[in-house]
Amino acid sequence: MNRISKPLLQLAEAVAAFMMAAMFATFILQVVIRYTARIVWIPDTFPWLEPSNFGWTLEFCLALWLWLVFWGNAFVVRDQDHVSFDILYFAVPDRVRRGFIIVTGLAIGIGLLLSIDPTWDRFKILRLKKTATLSDLFGDWIRMRDVYAIYILFLIAVPARYFWRVWQAFRSSMSEPQHTSEGRLDE
Amino acid sequence: MSLAFLLCLVVLFVIAAMGAPIAYAIIVGSFVYLAASGQSIGVAGKVLVDGLFQSFILLAVPLFIVAANIMNAGTISDRLLRFCIALVGRFRGGLGHVNILASLVFSGMSGSAVADAAGIGKIIIEMMTKSGHYTRGYAAAITAASATIGPIIPPSIPMVLYALVSNSSIGFLFLGGILPGLLIGLVLMLLNGWISHRRKFALEEPIALAEVPKLTFEAFPALLMPAILLYGIYGGVTTPTEAAAVAALYALILSAVFYRALKLSTFYSILVSSARSSASVGIVIGGALILNYIVASENIPNLVAQALVGLDVSPLTFLLSVNVLILLLGCVLDASTIILVIIPLFLPACRELGIDLVHFGVVAVVNCMIGLITPPYGILLFVINAVTGIPLVEIIREIWLFLAVLVFALLLLILFPGITLFLPQLFGYAG
C-alpha cells in the first residue's frame, strides 16, 4: 500500500506546490506589468509588456486558487490540518471517538457522493460559458465548465478518504488523534 | 426560521461537535437544508465554487501564508529579535519587552498570529527560559499574548476574511487596526513591567551600545518591510491583495539573497505547507459562502431588521453583548470559524443600528485574537505547546493577567471608536 500511495502523495504535493508557486509568480508579474506601464519607454521598447497582454493574470490566479483549494482538500490536506472543533473529540474515550469517526465519515462521504449528480447538472450549462480572459492564455476552447470541473474530482476523492477512515475505525487501526496547530497560519 | 433551517443547524452542530472539519459539517448541513426546503443539493457546490472563484480579495490569504512561512524559515526573525534586544533588553523584564516589541514589528510583516508564535515566539521563549529569570510558563504566556497583535496590525488574514463577509474595504480595515495594535502592545508592556517589578525579575546583561548600529544595520532590510507594505498599499503601487504577494517576494529576496538563509528544498516545503494551509482555510471560507446563501435564502437580514425595530437596543448595548458572546465562543471555537460563520449573523443588525462596519470589524478581530489564547481551546496555546514542549497547564496558569489586560484593551476599543477610526478617517474613510 505504502509503496504505491507514497509517490502518489508526493506527486499530489508537487502539483499543489506548483499551483502555489504559479499563483505567487503571476501576482508578481501583475504588479510588475502595472508598474512598468507607467514608465513610458518600457512598453514602447518591449511591446509585449503592454498591460493589455496581461489581462488574464487576475482570472488565472482565481482559477489557481480554486484548483488549489479543491485539489488540496482532495489529496494534500491531512486530517489534523482542518479547522475543526475538537474539544469533545479529545475528551471522549477511544471507543466513542471511533463511533464519531464512523458517523461523521459516513455522513460526509455519502452526502458528497449524493451531490455529484445534481452538482454536475449545474455545471453542464457552463460548457457554453466563456471565461472572461482565460482564452488569451489557454486558447479559445476553455469554458467555465473546465475551470469548475476540479470540484467534481473533490467530490469523488473526499468520500474515498472518509470511507477509508471509517474502515480503519471499524478495524480500530487509527492513528493517535492530533491537535490542529502549526500548519494553521490563517489566524 | 423555517424547519429546514433548524434541521440544517442541528446536523451542522452535531457533526461539527463530533470533530468533523467545520467546512464539511457546513456542507452536509447545507445538503439537509436544501433537500428539506425543496431545492437541489447541487446548489451547495455551485454556490461554493462561484463564491471562491469570484472573491478576488481572498487571494491575499494564500499569499500572506506564503510570506509568513518564508519569514519563519529564513533568519529574518532572528535578526529582528537581536535588534529588539538591543533596543529594550536593558530594562527590567527586558526579554518580556523584547518579546512584545518583536511581535509588534513582526505583525507589520505577517498576517498571522500562529506564524508569530511558531516562528519568532519559539526563539524568544528559548532565550527567556535560558536566561533563568523567567518561568517557562511566563515566557510562553507573554509570547501567546503578544502574538495576538499579529493580525491586528496590518497585514492581516482575519481582516481579509472579515472584509469578505462584510463587504468592507480591506484598505480601511488595515488602517483601522494600526492604533488598536499599538494600544495592545502598550498595555502588554505595562503589565510586563509591573509583573517584573513585583516578582523582581533579574536584569538582563545589556548589549553594549557600540553593538547597536551593527545590529540595526543587519535588521534594517527586515524593518523596511512594514514600510514597503504600507507604502505599497497606501501609496498606490499595489492593491492590498498584491501587497501580500510583494510581501512574500520581499521576504523571499531577503532570506534567499540578502541573508542567504533559504535553501531551494526549504522553499519547496514552504510551498507545500502553504498550499496545505491555504486549502484548509479555503474550504472553510467556502463553507461560509454556503451559509451566506442559506441566510439570504431564509431572508434572515429582513427578519433581524424587523425584530430590532421592536426591541429598541442601543448600539453600545448591542456591541457589548455581541463581544461578550464572541469572547465566550472564542473559548471553544477557531477565529476563522467565528469570523466566517458567526460574525455574518450580526452584520445585518450592525447595519440596522448604524454601527460602523470597520469599527465593528476591528473590534471583532481583536476579540477573536483574544480567543486564540483563551482555554480550553486556544490555538496559540497549542502551537506554543507543540513547538516548545512547555505543558499547557503551565502556560494557562500564567495567561490570566494577560487575558485581563487584553479584555481591558478590547473594552477601550469598544467604548472609543475613535481609536480605530482615526487613521481610516485621516485617509478619507467616510463612515
Add this chain to the structure above:
Amino acid sequence: QDKITLRMSTPASDSDQRSISLATVFGPAVEGFATYEPHYNASLVAQGSELEAISAGDLEMSIASAQELATFFPEFSIFATGYVHQDAAHQVKVFNDPLMDPFKKKVEDELGVKLLAVMYLGRRHVNLRFPRSEKNVMTPADLAGVNLRMPGSDAWQFLGKALGANPTPMAFTEVYTALQTGSVDGQDNPLPTVVDAKFYEVTKQISLTSHLVDLNYIAFSKAVWDKLTPDQQAAVQKAAEDAAENGRQAQLKKEEDLVAFLKDKGLEIYEPDLKAFREHVQAQYVGSSFAAAWPEGVLEKINALGN
C-alpha cells in the same frame, strides 16, 4: 392555489434605481398570483452566475447585462459595444425590433431564460483623478497612458483600449481606495454610480464621453413562464415593461440632476470631441473578434433605428 415565489437576485443594492423600480412597480403588479422576493448585493447568487441559476431552476429572475449574455452567446457583445446605442429611447426601439427576435429565441432555447424588457443603466463617462488643467480629455489621444479601471473581462478591456486608455482590471470594491492613492488614474461609470460610490470625493473631472449607453435586461425563468396562464403571462410582461419604463425615466432624471451636484462638489464636467471618440472606437471594433460574432446586417439595422 399557492402563490408562486419569484426570487430575484442582483448585484445591485436596494437603493439602485433598477431595484427600486422592480420593487415598487413589478412586485405590486404581479401580487395577485406571485410573491416577488428580491435579493440585493448578490447575496443570494454570485454576480454573473444568475443566468445559469435561472437555467438550472435555482432562481426565477435577475437583471442581466449584455456582457453576461455575451459570455454564453458572443453575438450579444454588440449591445455592449462602444457607441452602438445612442440613447435610452434607441435601446427600447432596438429591443422591440424584430432584429432582436433571434437573440431572444437563442437565450430561451439554450438557457431557458426569457428576456422581458430592457432597463436603462446610464451613459458611461470617463472619470479621472487629475484636474482638467493637468489632463484635458478631448480626444482618444488625450487618454494615452491613463490607467483606466475597467471591469475584468476581455470585452471591457477592449473598450478601454479602444477609448485610447490603458485599461486596468480591478474589483469594484477596491476602486475608491485605488483612485485615492493613484493605483489607477480613473474609472468609467454612469454618473449615478460616481455618486453612489462617492468617487467624486477622490476624482477631479468627468469627461462626458458617453462611450457606452449601458443597459440591462429583465431576465425571467422560461420554466416558470410556461406554467403561468396567458393572463398571468401578459401581466408579468406588462409589469416588467412598466418597471423598466419607470426606472428609465427616474435614471434619466437622476443623470440630469447629478451634473449640478457633481459640479457643486468641485468636479469639472465637460463634453469632449464626441465625433473623434465615436470614430476612433468604432474603427477599433472593425475586424475584431467581437465583430466577427455579430450576425450579418444587425449593426446596420441598429444604426438605422437611431437618429
